[in-house]
Structures are given as structure tokens and as C-alpha cells.
Amino acid sequence: MAFYVVQFLTGLASAASLFLVASGLSIIFGVTRIVNFAHGAFYMIGAYIAFTLTERLSGAFGFWGSIVLAALAVALIGVLVEMVLLRRIYHAPELFQLLATFGLTLMVEDLVVLIWGPDDLVGRRAPGFRGAIDFFGQNVPSYDLFLIVLGPVVLGILWLLFQRTRWGVLVRAATQDRDMVAALGVNQKWLFTSVFAVGVFLAALGGALQIPRDAVHHAMDLRIIVEVFVVVVIGGLGSIVGAFVAAVLVSELNAFGILIFPKISIILVFLVMAAVLIVRPWGLFGKPEAAARKTPGLTVNPWRPLTSNERLAALAALVVAATLPLFAGNYALTVGSEIAIFVIFAVSLHFLMAVGGLASFGHAAYFGLGAYGIAFLAKMAGLPMIVCLLLGPLLGCMGAAVFGFFAVQLSGVYFAMLTLAFAQIVWSIAFQWVSVTGGDNGILGVWPSSWAASPSRFYWLSLGVAALVTIALRAMVFSPFGYALRATRDSLLRSEAIGIDAKRIQWTAFVIAGTTAGIGGALFAYLKGSVFPDNLGISLSVDALVMVLLGGVETVSGAVIGAIVYKALNIWLVSQTDLSKLVLGGFIVLIVVVFPKGIVGMLELLAQRRRKASPPGSSLLAKPIESAE
Amino acid sequence: MSVAPPLLAVEGLTKSYGGIHAVRGVSFSLRAGEILALIGPNGAGKSTCFDMLNGQNKPDTGHVRLLGEEITGRKPREVWRLGVGRTFQITATFATMTVRENVQVALISHGKQLFNLFGSAPKFDRAEAGRLLELVGMGGYADRPCGELAYGDLKRLELAVALANQPKLLLMDEPTAGMAPRERVDLMRLTAQIAREKSIGVLFTEHDMDVVFEHADRIIVLNRGTLIAEGSPAEVRGNPQVQAVYLGEGLVYDARHREGASV
Numbered sequence: 001m002a003f004y005v006v007q008f009l010t011g012l013a014s015a016a017s018l019f020l021v022a023s024g025l026s027i028i029f030g031v032t033r034i035v036n037f038a039h040g041a042f043y044m045i046g047a048y049i050a051f052t053l054t055e056r057l058s059g060a061f062g063f064w065g066s067i068v069l070a071a072l073a074v075a076l077i078g079v080l081v082e083m084v085l086l087r088r089i090y091h092a093p094e095l096f097q098l099l100a101t102f103g104l105t106l107m108v109e110d111l112v113v114l115i116w117g118p119d120d121l122v123g124r125r126a127p128g129f130r131g132a133i134d135f136f137g138q139n140v141p142s143y144d145l146f147l148i149v150l151g152p153v154v155l156g157i158l159w160l161l162f163q164r165t166r167w168g169v170l171v172r173a174a175t176q177d178r179d180m181v182a183a184l185g186v187n188q189k190w191l192f193t194s195v196f197a198v199g200v201f202l203a204a205l206g207g208a209l210q211i212p213r214d215a216v217h218h219a220m221d222l223r224i225i226v227e228v229f230v231v232v233v234i235g236g237l238g239s240i241v242g243a244f245v246a247a248v249l250v251s252e253l254n255a256f257g258i259l260i261f262p263k264i265s266i267i268l269v270f271l272v273m274a275a276v277l278i279v280r281p282w283g284l285f286g287k288p289e290a291a292a293r294k295t296p297g298l299t300v301n302p303w304r305p306l307t308s309n310e311r312l313a314a315l316a317a318l319v320v321a322a323t324l325p326l327f328a329g330n331y332a333l334t335v336g337s338e339i340a341i342f343v344i345f346a347v348s349l350h351f352l353m354a355v356g357g358l359a360s361f362g363h364a365a366y367f368g369l370g371a372y373g374i375a376f377l378a379k380m381a382g383l384p385m386i387v388c389l390l391l392g393p394l395l396g397c398m399g400a401a402v403f404g405f406f407a408v409q410l411s412g413v414y415f416a417m418l419t420l421a422f423a424q425i426v427w428s429i430a431f432q433w434v435s436v437t438g439g440d441n442g443i444l445g446v447w448p449s450s451w452a453a454s455p456s457r458f459y460w461l462s463l464g465v466a467a468l469v470t471i472a473l474r475a476m477v478f479s480p481f482g483y484a485l486r487a488t489r490d491s492l493l494r495s496e497a498i499g500i501d502a503k504r505i506q507w508t509a510f511v512i513a514g515t516t517a518g519i520g521g522a523l524f525a526y527l528k529g530s531v532f533p534d535n536l537g538i539s540l541s542v543d544a545l546v547m548v549l550l551g552g553v554e555t556v557s558g559a560v561i562g563a564i565v566y567k568a569l570n571i572w573l574v575s576q577t578d579l580s581k582l583v584l585g586g587f588i589v590l591i592v593v594v595f596p597k598g599i600v601g602m603l604e605l606l607a608q609r610r611r612k613a614s615p616p617g618s619s620l621l622a623k624p625i626e627s628a629e
Numbered sequence: 630m631s632v633a634p635p636l637l638a639v640e641g642l643t644k645s646y647g648g649i650h651a652v653r654g655v656s657f658s659l660r661a662g663e664i665l666a667l668i669g670p671n672g673a674g675k676s677t678c679f680d681m682l683n684g685q686n687k688p689d690t691g692h693v694r695l696l697g698e699e700i701t702g703r704k705p706r707e708v709w710r711l712g713v714g715r716t717f718q719i720t721a722t723f724a725t726m727t728v729r730e731n732v733q734v735a736l737i738s739h740g741k742q743l744f745n746l747f748g749s750a751p752k753f754d755r756a757e758a759g760r761l762l763e764l765v766g767m768g769g770y771a772d773r774p775c776g777e778l779a780y781g782d783l784k785r786l787e788l789a790v791a792l793a794n795q796p797k798l799l800l801m802d803e804p805t806a807g808m809a810p811r812e813r814v815d816l817m818r819l820t821a822q823i824a825r826e827k828s829i830g831v832l833f834t835e836h837d838m839d840v841v842f843e844h845a846d847r848i849i850v851l852n853r854g855t856l857i858a859e860g861s862p863a864e865v866r867g868n869p870q871v872q873a874v875y876l877g878e879g880l881v882y883d884a885r886h887r888e889g890a891s892v
Binding site: 302303304305475476478479480481482483484486487489490491493494495496497498499500501505508512 | 683704705706707709710715717721722723724725726727730733734735737738739742743744745746747748749750751753774790793794
């Protein structure tokens with residue numbers, strides 16, 4: 001019995017940090033409507049700075065002073081980020097904001113290693129809380145008890161801050177209607193900045209307070225952000241009480257889940273999250289969102305199928321690409337195959353994101369599932385390659401069917417967070433279930449049959465499949481289903497009013513996109529000859545997002561160009577520098593701020609301007625009012 | 630059962646939000662081909678009432694029947710399949726698609742081709758889409774992006790979309806709100822003409838009394854959630870209770886409209 005009580009207390013202690021970070025995320029979202037992906041990064045920097053300071057400043061005062069000082073320093077960094085970056089993108093679509101803050105996260109990961117080194121750092125114990133308290137023969141660290149008390153205290157302080165101060169009233173008002181608050185003469189800029197500072201302070205404090213419990217390392221940002229996303233999805237974005245209750249719930253589920261499913265404890269959290277989402281899609285304490293903002297910007301040029309000339313041009317490009325083995329070496333062909341595979345991946349996400357308006361932040365899950373599907377079939381069942389290629393993607397299809405069903409119940413940022421959480425769950429399973437997946441060691445020796453083994457043949461195979469997939473998905477954009485999907489993206493209200501079951505349409509699109517990604521993953525497994533958990537990791541999901549955005553989310557074929565440019569650049573970059581994350585992160589931020597329409601979008605815009613420069617005889621804008629008569 | 634059920638029969642519709650009774654025991658009916666106006670001052674419960682008719686909102690109690698069939702609490706998309714089209718107070722259209730594509734989506738849905746993955750949507754019922762657009766006077770705009778239409782044109786497009794499934798009943802929530810005076814008359818004339826030709830029942834809410842008195846066959850008046858009057862335009866205009874409600878709302882507003890309408 002005592003054992004379970006201690007386990008419960010450990011869960012409560014873990015909840016404290018989680019609550020601090022989640023409440024910060026919630027407060028920032030409430031006012032600025034930005035889901036701050038970089039929140040995990042601020043949490044991590046908080047821990048690192050606190051570590052450095054506690055090493056320098058001695059004594060009890062030095063320790064606790066360092067914790068607070070670290071959080072303040074990170075809050076200052078937060079203010080800088082808000083003023084320099086976020087102010088430029090408050091009016092951009094949510095997706096771009098998420099992506100920009102993700103770019104920041106990537107940069108921070110490399111910077112942290114650059115400054116503090118790649119090794120885990122073990123911090124000092126907290127003065128006054130070094131020992132443990134005996135509880136019926138079980139030890140409870142006294143620092144845990146401190147954290148258990150701290151959680152509710154912070155909740156109380158935040159409550160007072162929001163209910164009893166002028167600033168708190170403004171924040172609550174802005175959470176409800178920020179335009180109205182601005183119209184009432186409140187300096188919105190500083191309100192946003194201060195809110196961001198408070199949110200970041202909470203995240204950094206959460207990180208700093210962890211150092212007596214956990215080692216500081218450079219992957220702690222992603223781990224916490226996924227948990228935080230789960231917490232805010234369960235508790236409801238924008239609700240601080242929700243963040244508290246959900247943080248306790250998730251921490252307890254983790255604490256006891258380890259006892260029930262030692263290997264895959266995260267399953268339990270997932271089941272609870274799924275249950276909550278079915279009953280209350282906006283979270284336990286959240287409010288249903290009034291109207292989801294449109295994810296991609298409005299297309300001024302409606303999409304149209306290719307003209308016959310454009311088809312010829314595309315065919316010509318394909319033929320040129322097919323001649324690559326005639327003059328290129330093996331390395332170039334392998335790179336070519338990889339690019340073709342990533343075209344498949346990018347096109348599948350584009351279908352979901354640009355056509356369906358559903359920005360998945362965990363699309364790699366289905367790519368990776370396809371790869372693992374191949375590994376299972378080829379290694380364990382020993383099936384021939386052609387059968388594997390047909391069946392392997394089905395694993396991606398099944399994963400998409402299960403997760404997609406829950407994901408499409410939500411929209412906008414909730415959808416993005418949920419897909420990310422799902423992908424992380426799949427990753428954890430692949431990582432932890434060593435007996436089946438090989439864990440970190442992956443599954444090796446997945447080689448293509450002899451008919452596809454040579455680099456040139458494999459290149460042709462990849463290119464052919466990529467062409468087929470691109471054509472099929474493009475055809476779907478202009479199919480009745482594609483129209484219906486675009487309709488659900490443009491206006492849920494109107495689609496429902498003309499008999500469209502939006503959720504089923506979106507679910508179908510999710511499964512199509514997931515299966516297609518699985519095809520890419522299947523080829524990828526054969527290309528690399530192995531499968532690793534990284535094949536379904538977050539960074540791969542983000543690669544896909546960047547490819548789509550780089551090409552242009554508002555275009556029909558941008559994803560193809562985006563994939564080619566990005567993948568080529570990426571392969572080159574990794575060969576040139578050790579700080580690829582830093583460069584990549586900076587690159588992402590740059591795209592979002594400077595080229596929000598992507599490469600193809602830019603080209604279209606230029607072409608349009610040229611056309612506008614020589615207008616046709618009748619003006620398009622002057623419109624007759626009497627046409628109804 | 631000698632008398633055929635009316636096109637739309639509403640019985641004892643009630644909805645409260647917390648302690649506020651938005652709609653209390655509202656009953657009325659509508660015949661095919663009839664144009665019925667639902668009016669009332671702001672906050673009278675018009676929109677709540679309206680939303681409960683096509684399933685946008687669920688009533689606490691009461692019944693909505695379409696040709697005798699119970700449709701209370703059904704989802705909007707199910708109600709649409711039974712032949713109820715609707716337009717919104719603030720237009721809801723597919724902004725990134727062309728005008729024709731907007732209508733085609735409705736036709737695709739009507740033809741149950743929503744899950745057709747490899748057909749050609751641009752060719753789908755193209756002629757029918759063109760015909761519907763001609764009908765509402767939007768024939769020349771078929772290839773224009775919907776996002777760049779003027780508000781009045783969006784309202785007409787919504788009408789074309791609402792007509793795509795050959796509805797028996799049209800629900801129009803403030804069809805002329807935000808339009809220029811000239812456009813209002815045009816749109817309502819067009820609606821009335823289509824309704825009579827195709828024998829479609831039309832229920833609309835409206836603040837512009839000129840529009841209401843000119844085009845409605847019958848008017849029902851809602852105030853504070855209850856129905857206070859029902860009858861022909863002349864009867865409703867002469868009803869002292871209705872006058873009291875509108876006079877209570879604002880002398881200037883009422884005087885202006887009474888003058889304009891009674892000349």
C-alpha cells in the first residue's frame with residue numbers, strides 16, 4: 001500500500017514542472033493565439049542556465065536565487081524573441097507560427113550543445129531538501145514534497161494575478177476578444193510582450209526546478225513539449241485550471257502506467273487522451289473554439305487542372321529525370337532515389353494540408369509505419385519484395401485510420417498538437433518495444449530483390465512510384481472527392497449545410513495521405529536497407545512540413561518542387577556542417593517571415609503581376625450591379 | 630388523415646440558455662410555394678428559432694416536421710438531404726473555389742459522388758451548375774474566384790447553392806442584410822419568382838420592413854421568444870401588439886418604416 005502512495009506522490013511531484021510549462025503555453029495561446037512550440041526550448045534553456053548559475057553561486061541563497069535568476073534571464077530572451085520574430089507573424093496563419101517557433105526550437109538544440117556540450121549534466125541537490133522522508137519503509141525525497149506543495153501555490157498565485165490585478169483583467173479580456181481590447185485603447189504590443197514573458201518565465205522556472213531531480217540534456221525540449229501538448233489537449237487550451245488538473249492526471253498515469261505496461265506506459269496516457277477527446281473535443285476545462293481560422297491563406301487564383309502544354313512540360317521533366325542513370329554515378333542515384341521518395345512523402349502531406357486544410361505535425365508516423373511494415377514483412381515473414389511493397393504501406397494505412405479518426409475530430413492547432421502527440425507515441429513504441437522493433441538498434445538487412453537492387457534500377461523504381469503517386473493525388477484534387485475536401489477546408493458551416501459529412505471526408509483524406517506516406521516509407525526502408533525509430537520521429541515530420549511550405553501551401557504542385565529543393569539542400573548541408581539544425585532552423589524562420597507563399601507561390605505571384613501589368617480591355621473589377629434584373 | 634401535412638410544421642419549439650428563454654413554445658406552419666417572413670426586434674429569438682429548424686441548434690422541447698416527417702434534432706446535413714436548403718446571415722461560401730465550383734460541390738453532394746476519388750469534378754454537372762447560376766443572374770461570373778465577389782453576389786451565389794438539391798423548403802436568414810437597397814429588391818423578387826415557379830416554400834427572417842411587407846405572403850412576429858402575431862402583411866401591420874413592440878424598440882426607426890411601407 002505504502003508503495004502505491006509513494007508512487008502517487010512521485011506523480012504529483014512530476015506534475016509540478018509539467019503544470020508550470022503547460023500553464024505558460026496556455027496563457028500565451030490565450031492572448032496571442034500562438035501555440036509556442038519553442039516552449040520546450042525555453043524550458044530546456046531554463047534548466048541549462050540554472051545549472052550553470054547553481055554551480056557558480058554557493059549556499060542556499062545562491063541556489064534558490066539561481067533558479068529565479070535563470071527563469072528571469074530566459075524570460076528576457078523570450079521578450080527578445082517576441083519583439084524580433086513573433087510580432088512579424090501574429091497575422092500569419094497558425095501553421096506558420098507553429099513552424100516558426102519550431103525553427104527556433106531546432107536552433108536552440110544546436111546552440112545548447114554548442115555552449116554546454118553534448119553530455120548530460122547532473123545538477124546540485126536543493127539546499128534544505130537534500131534528504132528523503134521515511135514513509136512506512138519507503139523513501140520519499142523531500143524535494144518531491146516541496147514540488148507537490150509548489151504546484152498548487154503557483155496555481156493560486158496565477159489565479160490571484162488574473163483575478164485581482166489590472167494586468168490580469170486585460171489578459172482575460174484579450175483572451176476573449178483581443179481586437180476589442182485593442183479598440184479600447186490598450187497597448188496591445190506590450191500586453192502581448194508581457195504575456196509572452198510571463199509564459200516563458202513559467203516554462204523556464206519549470207525547467208530550472210527540474211535540475212535536482214533529473215539530469216539536464218539537450219533532448220529534454222521535445223520530451224516535455226509532447227507531454228505539454230497532451231496536457232493542454234486534455235485540459236483545454238487557454239485554461240490554467242485545466243492545465244493543472246491534466247498535468248496531475250498525465251503525471252499519475254505515467255507513474256502508474258509504468259507498473260501496468262512497463263515498456264509502453266505512454267499507451268495509457270494515449271487511451272485517456274482519446275477518451276477525453278471523444279467526450280469533450282476541446283478538453284476538460286476548455287471552451288469550444290468559436291470558428292477555426294483557415295489554415296492556409298486564401299488562394300486568389302482558384303486551382304485548375306494542368307493545360308495540355310503544362311502536362312507535356314511535366315512529362316518532359318520526368319523523362320529528363322529518368323535519364324539520370326545514363327550519366328550519374330551511384331552516389332548521385334542514391335540521392336536521386338531519396339529525393340524521389342521524399343517527393344512522395346511531401347505530396348502526401350500536401351494533400352492533407354493544402355487540399356484538406358489539416359496541418360499534420362506528425363506525418364512521419366505513417367511514413368515510418370510503412371517502413372516498419374516492410375521490415376516486418378521482409379525480415380520476419382520473409383516475403384518477396386513486390387509483395388512487401390504492396391502490403392507494407394498497409395501498416396501506415398492502418399495507423400492513419402486509427403489516429404486519423406481521433407485527429408479529425410479536432411481542427412487547427414488542436415489537430416496539429418494531436419497528430420504530433422500520436423507520432424510521438426508511435427515513436428516511443430518503436431523505441432521502447434525492443435523485442436519487436438529492435439528499439440534503438442532498429443531492424444537491419446532489409447534489402448531489395450535483385451530486380452531492383454542496382455542503384456539505377458532502384459532509382460527508376462522510386463521515380464516511377466513518385467510520378468504515379470503525384471499524378472494520382474493530383475487527379476484526386478480535381479475529383480469530386482477533392483472538391484468536397486476543399487469545401488470542408490473553406491467552410492465547415494456551408495459544407496454541412498449542403499449534406500457533406502466533413503469528418504468522414506477528412507478522415508478519408510487522412511487515410512489516403514497516411515497510406516501514401518507509407519508507400520514512401522516502404523521504399524525508404526529498401527533504400528537504406530534498415531529501419532530506425534528516427535524514421536517516424538518529429539524531425540522527419542517537420543521536414544515534410546517544411547517541404548510543403550517551401551514549395552507553397554497554396555499551390556497544387558508546390559510540394560514536388562519543395563521536396564526536391566529542400567532535400568537536395570538538406571543532404572548538401574549535412575555534408576557541409578555539424579550545425580545542420582541551427583542552419584535548418586534559421587532557414588525555416590526565414591521562409592516563414594520572408595517567403596510565406598513558398599517558391600511556387602512566389603513564381604505564380606510574379607507571373608500574375610506580369611499579367612496584371614498588361615490588363616485586358618474590360619476591367620475585371622468594375623462589376624455591373626443591375627445584372628439581377 | 631384526409632388533409633395532407635403542411636410542408637413545414639413547427640410545434641411548441643422551446644430553447645433556453647441558462648435562465649434565459651430564447652424561444653418559448655413557438656408553433657407555426659408553412660405551405661409549399663408560400664413565402665413566410667419571421668420578424669421581430671433584436672434578441673427576439675429569430676436566429677435561435679431558425680437554427681433549430683435545420684438542425685444547426687437543438688431545441689429543448691418541441692417538434693419540427695417536414696411533410697409530416699419528424700426532423701427535430703437531426704444533423705444539418707441530414708435535413709439538407711430531405712430537401713431543405715439554407716442561406717446564412719453572414720454568407721458561408723467556399724472562398725478559394727470559383728463560383729461554378731461552389732455550385733458543383735453542392736451538385737456532387739446531391740448526386741452522392743462525394744467519395745468519388747477519380748472522376749473529373751470540373752466536368753461534373755457543369756451544365757446544371759451553369760443553369761443554376763443563370764437562374765440567379767450569376768451566369769457571367771462562373772469562373773470568378775468566389776473570394777473576390779461583392780457581398781450581394783455572394784448572397785445570390787448562396788441562393789444558387791441552396792437550390793442545387795431541388796429543395797422543397799428554403800430557409801433564408803436575413804437574405805438581404807448588408808446589401809444595397811436596389812440589390813435587396815432584386816434578390817427578393819428573384820427568390821419570390823423561383824419559389825412560385827417551383828412551388829418551394831420560403832421562410833426568411835428580415836429587418837428591412839420594406840422587403841418583408843412587399844414580398845411575404847404571410848408574416849409571423851416573434852418577441853422575447855414568443856410568437857405574438859401571425860397573419861397577412863396588412864393584418865400584422867395593423868396589429869397593436871406588434872406596433873407596441875416596434876415602437877418600444879425605437880420611435881425613429883419605426884416611424885420611418887411605417888411611413889415607407891404604408892404609402
